[in-house]
Amino acid sequence: MNDQVAIRVKDVQKSYGSNHILKKICLNVQKGSIYGLLGSSGCGKTTLLSCIIGRNKIDQGEIQVFGKKSSALLSSKVGYMPQGTSLVRDFTVKDSIYFFGRIYNVDDEIIHQRYEELVELLELPKDGRFIKDCSGGTQRRISFAVTLVHKPELLILDEPTVGTDPILRDRVWKYLLKISQEDKTTVIITTHYIEETRQANQIGLMRDGKILIEENPEKLLNMYNCESLEEVYLILSKNQEFAKNRVTVGEIEEGEHAGNVGDTAQSQLSISSRETTEAFDECNASTDVLTTEETTKNPNRIFAMHRFKALLEKNWKSLRRNHLASIFPVLMPGIQVLCFLIAIGRDPTNVPFGIVNEERTRDFCKHFEVNQSVVRYGEWDCHINSISCRFVDFLNIPLIEEKFYDSRSKAMEDLKTGKLYGFVHLHKNLSKLMENRLTEGLDLDDLPDEEIQIYLDMSSLQIGGTLKMRIAERYQEFHKQVHEDCNFLSGSTQLPLRVEEYFYGDQNDEFIIFMTPGIVTTMIYFMGVMMTCVIILDEKCEGIWDRSIVAGVTSVELSLSHLLFQTTFMGFMALELVVLVFFCFQQPYVGSLWLIYLLIYLQGLAGIVLGFGISIVSDSHVTANILVSGIFNPLVLASGIMWPAEAINEYLLYVVKCLPLSLPTTALRNVIKKGLTVCDSDTLYGFGILCMWIVICGVLSIFYIKRKQ
Numbered sequence: 001m002n003d004q005v006a007i008r009v010k011d012v013q014k015s016y017g018s019n020h021i022l023k024k025i026c027l028n029v030q031k032g033s034i035y036g037l038l039g040s041s042g043c044g045k046t047t048l049l050s051c052i053i054g055r056n057k058i059d060q061g062e063i064q065v066f067g068k069k070s071s072a073l074l075s076s077k078v079g080y081m082p083q084g085t086s087l088v089r090d091f092t093v094k095d096s097i098y099f100f101g102r103i104y105n106v107d108d109e110i111i112h113q114r115y116e117e118l119v120e121l122l123e124l125p126k127d128g129r130f131i132k133d134c135s136g137g138t139q140r141r142i143s144f145a146v147t148l149v150h151k152p153e154l155l156i157l158d159e160p161t162v163g164t165d166p167i168l169r170d171r172v173w174k175y176l177l178k179i180s181q182e183d184k185t186t187v188i189i190t191t192h193y194i195e196e197t198r199q200a201n202q203i204g205l206m207r208d209g210k211i212l213i214e215e216n217p218e219k220l221l222n223m224y225n226c227e228s229l230e231e232v233y234l235i236l237s238k239n240q241e242f243a244k245n246r247v248t249v250g251e252i253e254e255g256e257h258a259g260n261v262g263d264t265a266q267s268q269l270s271i272s273s274r275e276t277t278e279a280f281d282e283c284n285a286s287t288d289v290l291t292t293e294e295t296t297k298n299p300n301r302i303f304a305m306h307r308f309k310a311l312l313e314k315n316w317k318s319l320r321r322n323h324l325a326s327i328f329p330v331l332m333p334g335i336q337v338l339c340f341l342i343a344i345g346r347d348p349t350n351v352p353f354g355i356v357n358e359e360r361t362r363d364f365c366k367h368f369e370v371n372q373s374v375v376r377y378g379e380w381d382c383h384i385n386s387i388s389c390r391f392v393d394f395l396n397i398p399l400i401e402e403k404f405y406d407s408r409s410k411a412m413e414d415l416k417t418g419k420l421y422g423f424v425h426l427h428k429n430l431s432k433l434m435e436n437r438l439t440e441g442l443d444l445d446d447l448p449d450e451e452i453q454i455y456l457d458m459s460s461l462q463i464g465g466t467l468k469m470r471i472a473e474r475y476q477e478f479h480k481q482v483h484e485d486c487n488f489l490s491g492s493t494q495l496p497l498r499v500e501e502y503f504y505g506d507q508n509d510e511f512i513i514f515m516t517p518g519i520v521t522t523m524i525y526f527m528g529v530m531m532t533c534v535i536i537l538d539e540k541c542e543g544i545w546d547r548s549i550v551a552g553v554t555s556v557e558l559s560l561s562h563l564l565f566q567t568t569f570m571g572f573m574a575l576e577l578v579v580l581v582f583f584c585f586q587q588p589y590v591g592s593l594w595l596i597y598l599l600i601y602l603q604g605l606a607g608i609v610l611g612f613g614i615s616i617v618s619d620s621h622v623t624a625n626i627l628v629s630g631i632f633n634p635l636v637l638a639s640g641i642m643w644p645a646e647a648i649n650e651y652l653l654y655v656v657k658c659l660p661l662s663l664p665t666t667a668l669r670n671v672i673k674k675g676l677t678v679c680d681s682d683t684l685y686g687f688g689i690l691c692m693w694i695v696i697c698g699v700l701s702i703f704y705i706k707r708k709q
């Protein structure tokens with residue numbers, strides 16, 4: 001085995017679906033040399049580089065880096081500069097260099113020294129400017145600098161000189177030549193400026209997923225008798241086309257027309273391919289080869305404290321500097337709880353409701369003393385007078401905004417046009433009818449149809465239903481008082497059925513009491529999902545995740561650093577919710593506040609783990625948003641938050657109970673309302689379901705990461 005070879009690529013194939021990107025590619029890079037990988041846009045350069053560093057799986061073939069299959073070597077010895085800048089946007093130049101230096105476990109003193117050198121070499125801003133405020137060209141130079149911080153043995157640079165000024169480009173090349181000669185650093189570089197690779201020791205011209213030729217640039221120019229590498233590339237490209245066309249009947253002549261130079265080049269291409277193959281035959285003798293499987297394994301220790309600390313510091317700095325990201329979790333629980341407590345679940349008030357009183361006018365009632373409506377004389381006699389005024393007075397409750405009408409037809413018109421939610425029609429002889437009922441008793445047949453009539457708009461069940469219930473309650477109270485004023489037994493006005501005691505709540509409890517636990521669990525759950533998705537996808541889409549993994553960070557460290565951070569944050573958010581709901585808004589509770597807090601916190605954790613899973617499978621914020629919306633609506637609608645789950649079909653109910661919001665919401669409601677403890681089965685089911693979902697989402701995410709690596 002020739003130990004002077006740093007990278008060997010043999011017969012590597014890579015496809016995206018039916019799109020064949022790398023077609024049996026072969027390539028050799030000598031140690032301590034600069035290798036320029038040239039080719040048109042889309043020919044597969046970046047794909048090849050990402051296969052070499054192990055971030056992309058190859059379909060077939062072999063890749064060998066420093067003759068080793070162990071990748072402990074890869075992360076510490078390799079510096080990879082991806083095509084995108086892949087830097088934390090809220091970092092300064094110094095933060096970026098320190099972050100990667102610490103990932104590579106370089107001493108802070110040395111990092112500082114490297115920082116000074118690189119800032120001078122690449123003319124980087126030292127004024128504490130954030131990456132997001134730097135120009136595209138400056139960002140690329142910073143990206144280049146962080147690749148160099150640990151003085152790697154192998155530099156893999158994907159278009160490092162794009163957007164740089166020619167003088168700076170020249171300086172970069174001089175630096176690359178210096179480190180390749182003095183430090184024996186191996187450099188593989190792609191660039192769009194073909195001519196700048198004249199300084200490389202070797203170039204590989206790539207087209208359509210194949211290396212056309214691998215040679216020293218000066219030799220190539222002599223070989224093809226050309227002035228520029230561009231010309232050589234053109235000839236070889238034509239040659240490749242010719243070779244393709246030769247298999248097509250009837251196009252042989254066109255191929256011959258490609259000229260003598262083409263023929264020469266074709267023969268040179270064959271020589272080059274042969275040389276490459278021979279080099280690989282030699283490499284095959286070694287068993288130390290990275291195969292398709294092995295290139296993808298991460299060789300580093302699964303957890304290293306220095307990397308973990310660097311990641312935590314990065315997360316903290318990003319959060320501190322990104323005001324929106326830090327304010328969002330602090331403000332959101334407050335805003336959402338406020339909206340809920342203000343707008344949802346309370347009884348409606350000031351509902352327009354018509355009064356059509358045919359017995360007395362409004363003015364009359366205004367000046368009428370309602371306690372004069374009943375005059376008792378004798379033991380069994382009672383005179384009832386202008387009782388409609390008293391009933392109208394009874395309807396003066398917060399729910400109702402009374403509107404007075406002269407006639408039933410006018411009130412009916414307003415009801416039909418939506419100006420009223422309902423109206424009551426009081427008979428012109430209401431007092432007389434009532435008196436007869438009380439003193440003489442009436443047969444059902446004697447009762448007139450229109451004694452007291454209610455008309456209701458039930459298009460809004462909440463308002464119509466509430467009006468019906470409250471008016472019936474008021475009437476019962478009114479009836480009872482009239483009986484008492486007449487000194488009749490008020491018991492005769494009541495049903496022979498009585499609710500003896502209300503356990504856990506009161507008949508006057510508002511709907512908000514039912515909804516609060518569900519709203520709290522939903523809020524904290526989806527805040528966990530959203531917060532995680534935003535943070536992780538931001539890193540993923542910016543390429544920071546990938547770049548960190550190439551630098552040796554393991555998925556365990558990445559996941560843990562995020563989870564530790566977010567679970568801490570979730571602790572504060574859950575606390576904020578508890579304080580807002582139970583202290584600021586004084587929602588009643590009877591159970592343990594600790595247990596309430598624990599349930600809410602665990603619900604938030606379940607959301608974080610789900611968010612983690614969604615961010616891992618999504619390739620963009622849009623995909624994640626679609627997934628979150630797709631999960632949110634069915635979950636909220638089916639979990640018994642808006643409406644009791646008991647209304648759901650009995651078989652579906654089993655499925656619904658397994659959802660991550662159903663039983664935990666019931667558990668929270670029971671702890672708040674009934675004071676259940678951690679030993680009660682309902683509470684245990686709630687905790688059980690949350691733990692189950694945390695484990696399921698966590699395991700599936702880890703499984704997915706492992707499969708992707």
Ligand SMILES: Nc1ncnc2c1ncn2[C@@H]1O[C@H](COP(=O)(O)OP(=O)(O)OP(=O)(O)O)[C@@H](O)[C@H]1O
Nearest residue numbers: 016019021039040041042043044045046047048083
């Ligand atoms: N993840 C992917 N899924 C599907 N196709 C992809 C993926 N990544 C790259 N490709 C396709 O593979 C081909 C080669 O892409 P690659 O980025 O390797 O080209 P390149 O030579 O580096 O181009 P450039 O110089 O413009 O960066 C392109 O056609 C691209 O669309």
